[in-house]
Amino acid sequence: MQQSVPAxxxxxxxxxxxxxxxxxxxxxxxxxxxxxxxxxxxFADYLKDPGRFDGTRLIVxxxxxxxxxxxxxxxxQDIRGNRIEVEGKVAxxxxxxxxxxxxxxxxxxxxxxxxxxxxxxxxxxxLVVSAVALIxxxxxxxxxxxxxxxxxxxxxxx
Amino acid sequence: MPDLLTHVLAGHFITRxxxxxxxxxxxxxxxxxxxxxxxxxxxxSYWFINPGHTPIGTLLGAYMVTFLFEAPIRKTVFRxxxxxxxxxxxxxxxxxxxxxxxxxxxxxxxxxxxVPLFWPDQSVDALPYLLVAVGLFHLLHRRLGRGxxxxxxxxxxxx
Numbered sequence: 366m367q368q369s370v371p372a373x374x375x376x377x378x379x380x381x382x383x384x385x386x387x388x389x390x391x392x393x394x395x396x397x398x399x400x401x402x403x404x405x406x407x408f409a410d411y412l413k414d415p416g417r418f419d420g421t422r423l424i425v426x427x428x429x430x431x432x433x434x435x436x437x438x439x440x441x442q443d444i445r446g447n448r449i450e451v452e453g454k455v456a457x458x459x460x461x462x463x464x465x466x467x468x469x470x471x472x473x474x475x476x477x478x479x480x481x482x483x484x485x486x487x488x489x490x491x492l493v494v495s496a497v498a499l500i501x502x503x504x505x506x507x508x509x510x511x512x513x514x515x516x517x518x519x520x521x522x523x
Numbered sequence: 524m525p526d527l528l529t530h531v532l533a534g535h536f537i538t539r540x541x542x543x544x545x546x547x548x549x550x551x552x553x554x555x556x557x558x559x560x561x562x563x564x565x566x567x568s569y570w571f572i573n574p575g576h577t578p579i580g581t582l583l584g585a586y587m588v589t590f591l592f593e594a595p596i597r598k599t600v601f602r603x604x605x606x607x608x609x610x611x612x613x614x615x616x617x618x619x620x621x622x623x624x625x626x627x628x629x630x631x632x633x634x635x636x637x638v639p640l641f642w643p644d645q646s647v648d649a650l651p652y653l654l655v656a657v658g659l660f661h662l663l664h665r666r667l668g669r670g671x672x673x674x675x676x677x678x679x680x681x682x
Contacts, residue, residue, distance in 0.1 A: 374589060374597040383590050386583040393574035393630050401570035404633055405622060426622040444566035465621040481621055485644040491526045492563070494650065495555075498527035502552055506545045510592075518591050 409447040411470045419472035422479070426465045430484075433457065441476075453478020463488055525618070525646030527552050530611050532653040535660060537610050543599050550585065550607020554615070557584045576615075577629040581608045618643050 373382070402410075408425060411418040428441035437454045441464065452475060455464065466482030510519040534551040558576025561568045574580035585604040592600045615625055617640040624637035 369598075370594045371598060374594070374601060376594050379590060383587050386586050390574065390580060390583045390587075393577075393580060394571050396630055397573045398571040400633075401573060424622050444569065467621065483619075483621055483642060485642070487644055487647050491644060491647050494529075494647065495527035498531045499552065502527075502531060502545075502548045506549055509543075509545050518593060520593065 408449050415472040418470050421470050425468050427463050430459050451476045451478050529646040532657050535657050540603050546600050546603035547607045550604040553608045554581045554611050
């Protein structure tokens with residue numbers, strides 16, 4: 366389908382039109398990487414100076430339940446591999462599931478489970494169905510377009 | 524985030540652009556491609572890639588992707604990508620979080636809000652119903668389209 370090309374989408378200064386938003390996006394990513402962790406400190410930050418943070422409330426997000434140490438104690442692991450014991454009762458048999466919860470940090474390295482908390486069930490299934498959708502969309506797209514490496518753009522298949 | 528299949532299936536009910544529909548479906552998964560997919564390979568990248576899942580980050584991403592297409596179709600490509608991405612972000616708005624919700628106004632502010640209707644993992648429960656609904660939708664669409672074509676052919680014959 367042929368149509369008029371608005372100036373902001375034309376080929377004039379094409380690389381500048383790609384480079385500028387790319388630089389802006391990169392700057393946003395760097396800013397987020399620096400400022401984000403300060404916004405939501407993790408228990409690993411508290412473990413570096415446990416005495417100072419004793420009694421501090423924090424939100425623990427997307428940590429994995431690694432094992433149960435009795436009916437009301439369990440160990441969680443964050444995405445960096447740091448582990449901590451949590452005091453509190455959650456549904457049993459959830460090893461491997463991800464959990465987010467409100468907690469209070471206790472020195473030298475323990476969390477008291479607070480409300481609210483939520484266990485994210487069927488995380489693997491979610492990944493699998495997402496992969497199915499990703500492949501489906503990719504196939505649907507590639508049936509119509511192919512990438513021309515020389516011109517560095519997608520072209521419609523004839 | 525709900526799973527990508529929910530995003531794609533739910534996107535059927537809002538709009539299905541007539542031209543370059545493929546790009547609408549790419550748009551439906553674009554925020555997750557930019558701001559979540561790298562986490563599958565490198566979990567520590569969460570804060571770095573997070574802007575890719577914000578409205579401004581998605582807009583910039585869609586704009587850059589648009590230049591990977593021929594100039595004459597870029598307007599449609601850009602519109603379809605944005606349409607899909609906007610619906611993706613709308614669906615994400617309806618999720619419940621214990622931590623902060625998505626940063627809608629990043630990089631201007633970290634303030635955020637949500638309309639907490641469901642937990643991210645609950646989208647998988649809705650998938651069978653969504654699949655049936657999309658199937659019925661397509662069946663009806665095809666039936667209605669066939670009826671419309673028949674009526675048009677009859678009226679042309681009468682003329």
